[in-house]
Amino acid sequence: MYPLQTLHTFGLHACAQEIEYIHSLAQAKKMLNNLAGRSYYILGEGSNTVFLEDFTGSVLKVAIKGIALQEHPEHYELHVGAGENWHELVEWCLDRDINGFENLALIPGTVGAAPIQNIGAYGVEIEQFIQSVEYLCLLTGELKSLSREECQFGYRDSIFKQQLAGKFIIGMVKFRLAKRWQANAEYAELKALDNPSAKQIFAKVVEVRQAKLPDPKKVGNAGSFFKNPIIPIVLYQNLLQRFTSLPSYPVDKQHVKVPAAWLIDKLGFKGKYIGGIHCHASQPLVLTNNGSGTGEDLLSLAKQIKQAVKHEFSIELENEVQLVSNSGLVNV
Numbered sequence: 001m002y003p004l005q006t007l008h009t010f011g012l013h014a015c016a017q018e019i020e021y022i023h024s025l026a027q028a029k030k031m032l033n034n035l036a037g038r039s040y041y042i043l044g045e046g047s048n049t050v051f052l053e054d055f056t057g058s059v060l061k062v063a064i065k066g067i068a069l070q071e072h073p074e075h076y077e078l079h080v081g082a083g084e085n086w087h088e089l090v091e092w093c094l095d096r097d098i099n100g101f102e103n104l105a106l107i108p109g110t111v112g113a114a115p116i117q118n119i120g121a122y123g124v125e126i127e128q129f130i131q132s133v134e135y136l137c138l139l140t141g142e143l144k145s146l147s148r149e150e151c152q153f154g155y156r157d158s159i160f161k162q163q164l165a166g167k168f169i170i171g172m173v174k175f176r177l178a179k180r181w182q183a184n185a186e187y188a189e190l191k192a193l194d195n196p197s198a199k200q201i202f203a204k205v206v207e208v209r210q211a212k213l214p215d216p217k218k219v220g221n222a223g224s225f226f227k228n229p230i231i232p233i234v235l236y237q238n239l240l241q242r243f244t245s246l247p248s249y250p251v252d253k254q255h256v257k258v259p260a261a262w263l264i265d266k267l268g269f270k271g272k273y274i275g276g277i278h279c280h281a282s283q284p285l286v287l288t289n290n291g292s293g294t295g296e297d298l299l300s301l302a303k304q305i306k307q308a309v310k311h312e313f314s315i316e317l318e319n320e321v322q323l324v325s326n327s328g329l330v331n332v
């Protein structure tokens with residue numbers, strides 16, 4: 001058995017039957033016959049994955065490397081291996097005055113995982129820079145490419161979490177970054193910046209994130225545990241009668257998004273412990289592991305939160321993290 005504790009940022013004690021490193025999609029293609037009938041889990045840096053217990057299958061860790069840069073008159077094109085670290089790519093670009101990724105600084109994980117949930121923070125989502133995503137189809141062994149439109153990006157969502165779920169390994173992502181850059185400093189914490197450069201936005205985002213979110217190198221966590229729920233405006237208006245300060249962000253004519261952190265905070269979960277699992281004191285949407293937590297403790301706290309939110313606000317929280325049990329993915 002192979003220990004997984006250091007391969008997922010939540011850090012629960014769990015093992016897999018086998019771990020294989022994938023260095024290219026050609027290598028992955030050769031492995032496909034061996035995978036038939038076996039259970040496996042494709043892993044980047046494990047910052048959105050929690051192994052709740054021992055996994056009776058193989059973990060395929062994507063380690064496909066390489067960054068290629070092409071310069072065009074109006075834009076840069078980047079071809080980046082799925083196993084590259086996201087934050088290092090952000091720094092690599094800023095060092096070369098290639099701007100655009102700065103709002104997404106310090107998001108843990110790999111480049112290959114970024115399009116799957118359309119990583120987003122501080123007013124920017126990765127979809128706006130994606131030109132295409134190259135992947136191996138696990139059903140047919142074909143190498144395929146999807147354009148940005150074909151990826152069907154949404155809030156923490158894409159075709160990879162829907163129709164293609166479980167059927168692909170991403171090998172490379174192609175990005176397009178315009179040379180003409182405009183700051184995106186609309187998010188509350190960035191608004192105070194006066195005509196900021198990309199590097200100033202980067203520095204501010206890093207500062208805010210370090211103040212608010214626990215560092216997974218020190219305290220086990222997987223970032224936001226639940227998604228921010230998108231609810232009908234009618235429900236929002238009903239809730240406002242009881243909870244006059246409930247914040248909302250516009251989505252479309254019929255829906256708004258509400259911060260799950262606010263709902264969880266209101267219910268008094270902030271700071272609550274079950275065993276070694278903690279509802280983080282400065283960001284209650286983040287659950288943490290003090291080192292002695294178990295999958296059972298985590299599910300138990302997550303279920304309590306989910307049930308309380310449903311009971312009080314009639315809102316169904318959905319997990320944002322991927323929870324892996326002994327035989328595969330589960331929900332709270």
Ligand code: FAD
Pocket residue numbers: 009041042043044045046047048049062082107108109110111112113114116117118119120121168169170171213214215216221222223224322
């Ligand atoms: P993993 O956890 O390894 O995998 C995530 C999913 O992608 C799994 O389903 C896995 O099977 C699949 N997968 C991974 N790589 C591949 C591949 N190459 N091919 C096929 N499938 C693959 N996210 C945000 O959007 N915004 C944030 O601000 C943010 N902040 C965070 C802060 C902290 C402290 C932490 C711990 C996490 C945060 N996250 C955030 C979540 C996380 O960083 C992202 O989801 C990230 O993209 C996960 O990358 P990973 O390589 O660690 O993915």
Ligand code: EPU
Pocket residue numbers: 120121122123212222223224225226227228247259260261262263265281282283284285320
């Ligand atoms: N809030 C409270 N109490 C708290 C903290 C927050 O009520 O203790 C309320 C406040 O109203 C605040 C709101 O929650 O304005 C939103 O909080 P915050 O700005 O910290 O962001 P979030 O909605 O909780 C989302 C993402 C983060 C991303 C930040 C910044 C999701 C699920 N989470 O968090 O992504 O970094 O915005 O853009 O969309 C992740 O996905 O892992 C992640 C960390």
